[in-house]
Amino acid sequence: MILVVSEKNDQSTYEVMQWLKRYNVPHFRINGEDVLNIKMLDLNKEVILDVQGNEIPLSKVSVLWYRRGSFNFRKSVAENYEGIIDTESKVLNNYLFKYLDTKKHCLNNFLYAFVNKLYVLELAQDAGLNIPRTFVTGNKGYALDYLKNEREVITKIMGSQFLIRNTGTIKMAYTEQVSDQDINGFADSFFPSLLQKRISKRYEIRAFYFDGRFYSMAILSQGNKKTETDYRKYDHELPNRAIPYQLPGEVEDRLKVVFTKLNLNSGSADLILDNNHHYIFLEINPIGQFGMVSKPCNYHLEKKLANHLINHGAEYDVTLNEGHRCKGK
Amino acid sequence: MRYKPDDYMVMVANCIPVKGYSRSIIYDLYRETFDFIPNDLFDLISKYNKQELAQVFGDTPSEFHHVLDEYIHFLLEKEYILLTDRPNELACFPDLNLEWDMPATITNAIIDIGSARFDIADYTGILRDLNDLGCTHLQFRFFPGYDHRMALELLGALNDLDMLVEVLIPYDPSQPPGYYVNLYRQFQKIQSITVFDFHGNLDFFDSEDYRPFAQYVRFTAEVISDQSHCGIISPAYFSVNIPMFTESLQFNSCLNRKVAVDQFGNIRNCPSLTKSYGLINDSDLKQVVHSEAFRECWTLNKDKISICRVCEFRYMCTDCRAFVPNATDKPLRCSYNPITCEWN
Ligand code: SF4
């Protein structure tokens, strides 16, 4: 059985599962929103999850596709105990995902889904990729010096993307250019912030990595002032062109080293091709939206991913008979 | 916009020029729009994609250089091409993958219901089969004489299934028009309703309560008594996008992965096609759609249709195979002439 761990409204998960359904392959999806329990965890024997009434013995799982979310053992408890329950939940999550990691074929895993942006940049540089000069400071003097040296500087969050919903408005962390005035307006000491030299870009590249291959897309945004710093600020009238792209082999090889060091067998990498035609590595997002690469480039990643899960399921699965694995049309 | 003689021009991979008899079209599959271009610009793009501009100019007599200049400006302005002066960058821009596939064995279905009486169980059985086949888009067309109570039951049966439905229904003069808006609100799987044979006024759409629904619930005076209203080809129905383009390249853009039940309960490729594969109460829909015979028309793509095969609209246009003089003739209900480029 293929186990899919995701979140409720994830469109890509839905599309991959449509393929699993078409091929008639046994699969089960657990969403981060589902409340689960452990029916039993008999060390070195068997683990049986209870997912809203469905019994899932992990011995029957051959492949895990970890897309996002985690196992949610939430139980209503008195407020003071929530911290303890959270900690206990973490122990269980770590054990269960470790169990799956060692015993099953996993396409990504919760264990490796949270990467540290700063560490990843260092890894990338070690692998021979160019990175933008990156500086973290919470000191006004240092920030002004950095700005003086690098001239054009941007700031972005170090953690993962967030949304703050206020009545009627949504705030999102965009990458923004920083000016002298901005910094002069700060107190002498402020919360440590990431500053990066702004890179003049010819185009931006999003490379989805999976099964040892890269499926890349270039986003041509230069002609369009509004999106020059962060293409997520869509220009709704005329969306930036996104086209299929082929990274040079040596860039792919270096990226592969980074993914491997992070224990990731799938994920998205963001790069920039600067105006001097150098590839500059920006970041890796382990649970990146591959639908946004798959559709404009017609890569059919949803189908490829489903086939990958099925093929690996076949290698490990002893409970399936041939009839369950009708491939092709 | 500037360009230099040593620039190479690269056609953006998801913008694809298609040549017609008298003019061509660039299909902008990314922005989902299109532009007409003269055939000589089509030829120029095909010949010089990924070539140096100096060569294009060199091959063109100088009295036409101003036309060339205009063409290049047009392509740049629309961002149909990008320029690079580094030949080694050319390998970074692969062509678009033209594969088409969908997880669903049947992607769309039409069920017509008129005065012929079948058991509700026959229809709910079909709905379940369609759901198993992965069908996500359904059209229910109710014709005069249909049983309204059964219609409501069928719409309710969709609640547990994974498909959205478009409803076509005759207006019942004993109901206020708002009744149909309430239908839309009541059944979560209804995507849109078209109420035909309606001759009243639509003032109620001005009220706060109803206005938001005006785009989903449409009223028309047109009278639709059976399946024969279908198959009209007009620019209003054109769609420019990757799934439509790639499907049309290989398959029939109307019938591929479609199944229909006509108002007399016949399983067909489309309600207006004459071949029946059995009645819903004694045939297995799943078996039918897996048969070779049923799928034969799926691969009848536009390149096999006379006249359409030289039409610049051929990969954005829905191909009707029901209203045609002969199997591979141009749809009768298309009034476009690709030779003169006129709609008659
Ligand atoms: S073949 Fe023609 S009549 Fe039949 S469904 Fe398609 S457009 Fe309608």
Ligand code: SF4
């Ligand atoms: S001639 Fe054929 S391809 Fe062209 S618009 Fe008419 S039906 Fe469509």
